Amino acid sequence: xxxxxxxxxxxxxxxxxxxxxxxxxxxxxxxxxxxxxxxxxxxxxxxxxxxxxxxxxxxxxxxxxxxxxxxxxxxxxxxxxxxxxxxxxxxxxxxxxxxxxxxxxxxxxxxxxxxxxxxxxxxxxxxxxxxxxxxxxxxxxxxxxxxxxxxxxxxxxxxxxxxxxxxxxxxxxxxxxxxxxxxxxxxxxxxxxxxxxxxxxxxxxxxxxxxxxxxxxxxxxxxxxxxxxxxxxxxxxxxxxxxxxxxxxxxxxxxxxxxxxxxxxxxxxxxxxxxxxxxxxxxxxxxxxxxxxxxxxxxxxxxxxxxxxxxxxxxxxxxxxxxxxxxxxxxxxxxxxxxxxxxxxxxxxxxxxxxxxxxxxxxxxxxxxxxxxxxxxxxxxxxxxxxxxxxxxxxxxxxxxxxxxxxxxxxxxxxxxxxxxxxxxxxxxxxxxxxxxxxxxxxxxxxxxxxxxxxxxxxxxxxxxxxxxxxxxxxxxxxxxxxxxx
Numbered sequence: 001x002x003x004x005x006x007x008x009x010x011x012x013x014x015x016x017x018x019x020x021x022x023x024x025x026x027x028x029x030x031x032x033x034x035x036x037x038x039x040x041x042x043x044x045x046x047x048x049x050x051x052x053x054x055x056x057x058x059x060x061x062x063x064x065x066x067x068x069x070x071x072x073x074x075x076x077x078x079x080x081x082x083x084x085x086x087x088x089x090x091x092x093x094x095x096x097x098x099x100x101x102x103x104x105x106x107x108x109x110x111x112x113x114x115x116x117x118x119x120x121x122x123x124x125x126x127x128x129x130x131x132x133x134x135x136x137x138x139x140x141x142x143x144x145x146x147x148x149x150x151x152x153x154x155x156x157x158x159x160x161x162x163x164x165x166x167x168x169x170x171x172x173x174x175x176x177x178x179x180x181x182x183x184x185x186x187x188x189x190x191x192x193x194x195x196x197x198x199x200x201x202x203x204x205x206x207x208x209x210x211x212x213x214x215x216x217x218x219x220x221x222x223x224x225x226x227x228x229x230x231x232x233x234x235x236x237x238x239x240x241x242x243x244x245x246x247x248x249x250x251x252x253x254x255x256x257x258x259x260x261x262x263x264x265x266x267x268x269x270x271x272x273x274x275x276x277x278x279x280x281x282x283x284x285x286x287x288x289x290x291x292x293x294x295x296x297x298x299x300x301x302x303x304x305x306x307x308x309x310x311x312x313x314x315x316x317x318x319x320x321x322x323x324x325x326x327x328x329x330x331x332x333x334x335x336x337x338x339x340x341x342x343x344x345x346x347x348x349x350x351x352x353x354x355x356x357x358x359x360x361x362x363x364x365x366x367x368x369x370x371x372x373x374x375x376x377x378x379x380x381x382x383x384x385x386x387x388x389x390x391x392x393x394x395x396x397x398x399x400x401x402x403x404x405x406x407x408x409x410x411x412x413x414x415x416x417x418x419x420x421x422x423x424x425x426x427x428x429x430x431x432x433x434x435x436x437x438x439x440x441x442x443x444x445x446x447x448x449x450x451x452x453x454x455x456x457x458x459x460x461x462x463x464x465x466x467x468x469x470x471x472x473x474x475x476x477x478x479x480x481x482x483x484x485x486x
Contacts, residue, residue, distance in 0.1 A: 025345050028398055029293050030274050032293070036296055039338055045335040046339075117145070121190065122139060122142055125138050133168060133174075136166060137168065137170060137175060137178045140162055142191075146260065149187065149190045149191070149260030151182075151191055152193065155172045155176060156172065158175055179191060183201050187259040187260075190259045199219050200216065202255045202256065203251070203252075210244075211247045211250070214238065214245075215249075222234055222237055228481070229481055231486050246486050273406055274291065274399070275400055277291065277353045279357060279403070281403060286357055298335075351386075353394070353398075353400065355380050355384050356375075356409065359373065359375055359379065359380065359383070360375065367403065367404040370429045374415060376413060395409045396409075396410050414426045417430070417463070430463065430471065431475060434452065438475075438483075443484065444485060449469045450465050452472070453467075456468065
């Protein structure tokens with residue numbers, strides 16, 4: 001049986017404007033510029049530049065989410081035109097001292113034009129005498145070379161793709177034959193299917209001498225033992241001295257494991273990091289500035305203001321005029337909200353980074369990572385009275401230009417642990433000490449994780465062996481056996 005009843009419920013929901021503001025805060029500088037460009041293209045009531053502003057940017061935005069019905073009759077009092085025609089000319093966020101002048105605007109970095117890696121290889125193919133089928137196969141193989149210079153596909157898959165996409169029916173033997181031709185292209189090692197083949201190709205193209213011959217023998221016949229650094233087994237297998245093995249390994253170490261990366265004309269997309277903040281040391285004090293690109297000069301279109309003035313001054317307001325002014329009001333509301341959102345974004349970024357800077361003041365003054373304090377998102381969120389998610393949005397995608405290089409902000413955050421004196425220290429500090437110890441170790445007898453744990457304990461950091469192993473892996477440092485050199 002159906003019943004009617006009242007139920008009271010408290011819930012918290014984000015408005016569309018709040019959601020969009022969070023998205024704006026998350027954007028780094030370059031992505032923010034694209035978003036700004038998109039908004040300028042989509043909203044004709046919003047304009048950029050230094051033209052004087054004739055709209056009230058600080059008026060109430062509550063009406064921006066109203067629903068309008070075109071069929072509803074509109075009286076003269078339904079639209080407050082005066083609200084959009086105030087004499088407030090400059091939004092306050094454009095008068096902040098943190099803004100850059102137009103002379104400080106960062107210039108776009110030019111990109112050099114060049115020949116792509118694939119085109120470079122194809123141009124070499126044209127110097128070989130190949131049949132039509134061989135050329136088509138070779139061109140297809142070159143097209144499958146990745147940016148490192150490898151073909152990471154099986155011959156069977158390539159044969160099937162040639163049949164389906166190129167209408168070229170061939171055999172695995174013929175593909176293998178053409179692949180050997182591709183292996184003759186420069187840079188040496190290009191077109192290899194794995195590291196072993198890549199190194200072997202490069203060694204076979206070198207001028208022969210005893211060291212090179214031994215290196216070829218090791219790569220072709222004992223690659224697994226070489227990669228695992230079982231040097232004693234290699235000495236026994238090839239009946240050589242330690243010095244001979246050392247000379248052969250030196251030849252191998254001079255090879256390029258990623259031949260594609262050596263091609264200077266490779267026009268891979270390069271992402272240029274644009275810092276969102278800059279920290280400078282002035283007279284022993286830290287000075288924070290926000291990238292001027294985050295404070296664009298925006299204003300409401302003068303033309304749209306003139307339309308509203310015409311509507312206000314007209315005595316006979318037709319239905320089409322009323323419909324037009326509804327559209328104008330919606331666009332003006334959206335423009336005012338976007339300018340207000342930029343203001344809030346700028347303030348949020350600056351306040352958050354300022355708190356991080358002062359929290360890690362000792363590091364920014366010295367540049368020594370061992371001075372980084374333990375810091376989590378909640379520490380900054382509590383200090384600036386904002387939500388943890390807001391701090392996360394600022395930290396995860398923003399960069400800061402420091403006297404010690406451009407850093408990702410989230411790298412300043414780390415967990416804490418207690419040393420033998422009961423003081424909280426950053427895990428970054430422990431990793432830095434671990435890295436220093438590993439750099440100074442005897443490569444003939446690398447330190448094991450147990451030994452590293454004992455060394456750190458002597459230095460006042462009592463951590464377990466498995467924790468040492470975790471930090472070592474995070475630093476991308478292999479185990480002791482793989483660090484061994486002869």
